[in-house]
Amino acid sequence: MAEVVGLHFTLKNQDGHILGGTDEKDDAPLLVLLGYGSLLPALEDNIKDMTIGQSKTVILPPAQAYGDVDKSLRMIIPRSKFPEGTEIKEGLQFAGGQRDGWPIVFRIVKIDRDDIYIDANHELAGMALHYDVKITQRRMATADEVAHGHAHGHGGHQH
Ligand SMILES: [Zn+2]
Numbered sequence: 093m094a095e096v097v098g099l100h101f102t103l104k105n106q107d108g109h110i111l112g113g114t115d116e117k118d119d120a121p122l123l124v125l126l127g128y129g130s131l132l133p134a135l136e137d138n139i140k141d142m143t144i145g146q147s148k149t150v151i152l153p154p155a156q157a158y159g160d161v162d163k164s165l166r167m168i169i170p171r172s173k174f175p176e177g178t179e180i181k182e183g184l185q186f187a188g189g190q191r192d193g194w195p196i197v198f199r200i201v202k203i204d205r206d207d208i209y210i211d212a213n214h215e216l217a218g219m220a221l222h223y224d225v226k227i228t229q230r231r232m233a234t235a236d237e238v239a240h241g242h243a244h245g246h247g248g249h250q251h
Contacts, residue, residue, distance in 0.1 A: 095231065098122070100122070101224060104223075121247050135150055169210055182201065185198065199211050
């Protein structure tokens with residue numbers, strides 16, 4: 093039987109810089125249906141047996157997180173190659189081609205006059221990720237949750 097776990101977490105990079113997470117004071121715990129790919133597999137492996145109230149720091153090397161940086165996915169494109177009227181701004185994303193049958197999503201990471209630096213690596217590629225995790229609840233999944241493949245409720249999907 094599938095289980096739902098509620099957790100608070102803080103995600104940091106190897107330098108301790110906070111990249112994301114939940115705020116224990118203001119946010120609902122994240123609800124995760126175990127076994128359905130909601131979390132990175134290595135993270136889920138590390139937390140799936142934790143009990144309510146338990147805290148843990150999980151450190152994932154890039155290979156267990158978002159992989160190494162692939163330099164071939166970083167390119168400099170002249171501004172003139174973008175279709176006219178395209179908004180060009182740091183942080184914007186656009187689809188461009190396919191790789192192994194999956195669409196590639198590029199991010200504009202830097203603009204230097206007419207040179208547009210784009211990167212299709214995951215934003216967290218090449219990083220060791222530190223997760224501080226605290227389990228707030230565990231319960232059996234409902235039939236609906238299993239059918240949908242995600243947890244329902246405050247902190248999960250709401251529909
Ligand atoms: Zn649903």
